[in-house]
Amino acid sequence: MQKPLSKRCFTASHARRNGKKGAKPLDAFKGFRAIADGRGFAVHLDNGAMQSATEAREALAEPYRRETHDRNSTHDRNSQRQSVGGVCLMTPLVDLKGKRGLVIGIANEHSIAAGCAEAFARCGARLAATYLNDKAKDWVQPVVDQLGIEWTAPCDVRIPGELEALFAQVQERWGGLDFLLHSIAFAPKEDLHGRVVDSSAQGFSIAMDVSCHSFLRMAKLAEPLMATGGCLLCVTFYGSERVVEHYNLMGPVKAALESATRYVAAELGAKAIRAHAISPGPIATRAASGIDRFDELLDRAAAQVPAGKLVDVSDVGALAAFLVSDAAKGITGTVIPVDNGQHLFA
Template sequence: MGEFASLKGKKGLVVGIANDRSIAYACARDFRAQGAELAVTYLNEKAKSYVEPLARDLDCSLFIPCDVREPGQLEAVFERIGAEWGELDFLLHSIAFAPREDLHGRVVDCSQAGFAQAMDVSCHSFIRMARLAEPLMKNGGCLLTVSFYGAEKVVEHYNLMGPVKAALEASVRYLAAELGPQGIRVHALSPGPLKTRAASGIDRFDELMENAAARAPQHQLADIRDVGATAALLVSDRSRTLTGNIIRIDAGYHIVG
């Protein structure tokens, strides 16, 4: 991409790196390659050992714990960014969670507690990040989250995450409308099925991937590198008039799925 989507001088927060096969890591790698300075979070001490070497490779300025389920941790991330950087140009929210028993059952059978937890971690945490980022984006900025085709259409075995991701995509549109006057742009990246650690929790996911690849117009699937390249373009000034979009990175699967 070269200088086409240069991010020199920009500062970004990446939330959701679990390992080197994470969508968040692929995006962070592209952000860094285009010159951005990065802050990266890790979930807990167990996750730290996996994420810390990746953060070093990315030459991250800030490496901060963040479990959005723990009171105060998300706020502490933004407080540190405010104290050390004083500003923020973009962020990537790439986290989702649902209790296994709720994720693997029918939507109609999901528990109230499981649904609420899935919505809190996977959707409302993005809204919270937007609220905390707003005062730091003094010259505008870009907020990215990660969705999936199952938000729009029924995807077998995606179950509870379908309604949750649909709420996330609706939130993208409302946040884009509300934050647009401040020059803050908002998008959801919606790749097709990808082999990630998060996807491994979805029942019969390999079968879903094979079916998607067979049906996609390009007869292949996108990979995390494609998502990273798209994310870097979206947070760059080249995309300054784009906002409120669900960006499908799926080799065309969404037009036939």
Template sequence: MSPIVDLAGRRGLVVGIANEHSIAAGCAAAFRQAGAELAITYLNEKALPFVQPVADALKASIVVPCDVRIQGQLEAVFARIEREWGRFDFLLHSIAFAPREDLQTSIVNCSAEGFALAMDVSCHSFIRMAKLAAPLMKDGGALLTVSFYGADRVVENYNLMGPVKAALESSVRYLAADLADRRIRANTISAGAIRTRAASGIGRFDEFLDKVRERTPAQRLVGIEDVGRVAAFLASEAGSALTGSVVYADGGFHTIA
């Protein structure tokens, strides 16, 4: 009998690995363990030494730069995939950014420019990726992105990223509806609080981790491996009944008032 999560013969693109501790790295490892062939992106040459060991461990077929703020780089990623693979089956979008001065101030004090940049990188880039991916998902496919509880509830010090992640979750629902006739699913993974490089920009994050641990039913924080298993499920045929959903991978934290 085949395993429930089987990605053998499937190809996927993972965007957002910063280092081995990234949520995207945990997801990529789960995809690979399930049998998928992967394409991996890295932000820039400064980031490459941290991403290349991860790509090597995953035996990634394609390793390519991608900074969605640089005109043409995102399109070049998909052109490379089309040239080398011709088609692919799933995509993980795990990127977010806000200028530090806008992230570390209250929502009423963030700048219009900072808010717009955070929305462009963290939300609209997923829509851009969906548009580029759809023609290459010739047999249907899965689009995944990563969100956080702060999209649904006010989380102290999460600030402008709360509305940005809320927009991302809403965009996923609309993409799921738009692309259903192509048999392309879109889902959000709402990951639990995990100590990553991206999280380091959130004020007093260590204190928040302690509070999350106390409120989680099993009093255990989730890890990137936990999120990865959920991502692999959603990318596989086992997750074919789910689209337009926010799937929580947070150990039940979101269920506790």
């Protein structure tokens, strides 16, 4: 279904193009209607004409753009503004136009990775996404089509060489990479549903390899592709620092992932490559359904948070889009909760 875009996309310049000289910014909405068609944005005029998705996106974004300044130079506030016909317009802080992002871990439209991909796409990023295998591809493809993701590839980190082949495609297709989202985790059911002290060596090793060490492998493969810097994201959970009933083995595994993130940030920081672990509150996703009695965890969390409601994948996506943008270039090595305040309580 086609969805109306935010009115913030429009500016006074569009009002003037519509023959309304000196119109106020809000008057720009008269005569225009914008929709998202799954491949990009299109602008419909009241006379029935329509710009292409690319033309519309360029037209809407142009008044906000400003020239890139040397990072070492000093600017006053006026250098962050543009003047269009005497109207001062601020450059949007979260602008991912032209940035290339790899999203690993989309399972279906309800997954955290899908929510992040949607936010990246809305901010103008070019995206590639992975699917676990051919069976899983049928669940991922609707997300790909809806968001206009440029290309996809299989990625099962347990299969030797598959991750390396993925990054070889990134090099071949794009020649570089600006950001990456790691949103995968796995533990054998018999180990996940038992006590941590009863976990098998093999089960523990598999959980660590898929859920944690794969992030380090991705960081290593992404490093040469991020010649001018970039950002690496992964997804964690507050069960890493507190005992959460039924989270079991994934608690120590996520704790390791968070520690790994800090080391990645420290080791790659000299190359302007940043790293973060995003820690959402409990969200009903396909992956979370593997946790025993997860519905009870959701109910407890909803009753505990100050807002009285849980976050969803769009909340996580909004944070992810900010973190990979230039607006967050001074932030790295963090574990950031997006849980409506649940982390405030024991």
